[in-house]
Amino acid sequence: MPAPVHVSTHPLIQHKLARLRAVDTKPPEFRDLVSAIARGLFFEVTRDLRLAPVAVQTPLTQTTCQQIADRVGLVPVLRAGLGMADAMLEALPEAAVWHLGLYRDHATLKPVTYYNKLPPKPDMDVGIVLDPMLATGGSAIAAIDILKRAGTPRVAFVGLIAAPEGVAALQAAHPDVPVFLAALDSHLNDIGYIVPGLGDAGDRQFGTV
Numbered sequence: 051m052p053a054p055v056h057v058s059t060h061p062l063i064q065h066k067l068a069r070l071r072a073v074d075t076k077p078p079e080f081r082d083l084v085s086a087i088a089r090g091l092f093f094e095v096t097r098d099l100r101l102a103p104v105a106v107q108t109p110l111t112q113t114t115c116q117q118i119a120d121r122v123g124l125v126p127v128l129r130a131g132l133g134m135a136d137a138m139l140e141a142l143p144e145a146a147v148w149h150l151g152l153y154r155d156h157a158t159l160k161p162v163t164y165y166n167k168l169p170p171k172p173d174m175d176v177g178i179v180l181d182p183m184l185a186t187g188g189s190a191i192a193a194i195d196i197l198k199r200a201g202t203p204r205v206a207f208v209g210l211i212a213a214p215e216g217v218a219a220l221q222a223a224h225p226d227v228p229v230f231l232a233a234l235d236s237h238l239n240d241i242g243y244i245v246p247g248l249g250d251a252g253d254r255q256f257g258t259v
């Protein structure tokens with residue numbers, strides 16, 4: 051049994067997805083939407099983080115509270131994952147950020163790694179791979195391969211929109227990795243774009259169309 055695929059049904063996320071998909075949404079609004087949706091999904095992916103008790107002195111008394119005990123690594127896949135990482139880092143400033151540069155070759159649709167800023171010995175308990183688009187799944191699988199080879203004990207993937215083909219490929223390659231999405235779309239077209247999708251997530255964030 052592969053780890054679950056969580057597709058958010060939250061009304062706020064659905065509402066923002068509508069604007070994210072719209073062809074007339076310009077980069078400034080697009081970036082705000084990526085950030086807002088990513089922040090919502092972050093609350094889902096961090097649901098199972100381990101907690102440890104901490105003593106807190108309130109104005110009235112001493113009490114026992116909980117703090118996050120897991121060391122979390124955010125792993126944005128460049129370029130398009132960057133906007134997701136900023137939002138999550140605001141929510142958990144203690145997280146480390148490991149940048150991975152991958153692009154999808156237009157002819158073969160295979161991922162090409164061009165940058166890897168993982169520490170030589172990552173000491174994180176959980177690595178969360180961030181990429182808005184899970185299309186063929188090649189980029190996500192390659193990113194997770196890198197994290198696992200580096201010894202990251204637990205890995206999760208967070209995307210905004212996925213194609214069923216990408217989810218199936220990811221689950222076949224990494225059945226232990228839970229997937230968190232804002233939407234699961236219909237299919238890939240013949241040039242590997244998600245339909246209905248939103249187009250090219252990197253170009254739309256950074257105005258490089």
Ligand code: PRP
Pocket residue numbers: 127128129130131152153154155159161181182183184185186187188189190216242250251252253
């Ligand atoms: C996009 C996207 C993913 C990849 C998904 O990146 O951000 O990384 O494609 O496709 P896949 O599931 O078929 O691998 P792209 O290669 O366009 O690079 P960019 O973020 O620099 O624009």
Ligand code: URA
Pocket residue numbers: 183185242243244245247248249250251252
């Ligand atoms: N990458 C994107 O940015 N969009 C897609 O639809 C597929 C891959």
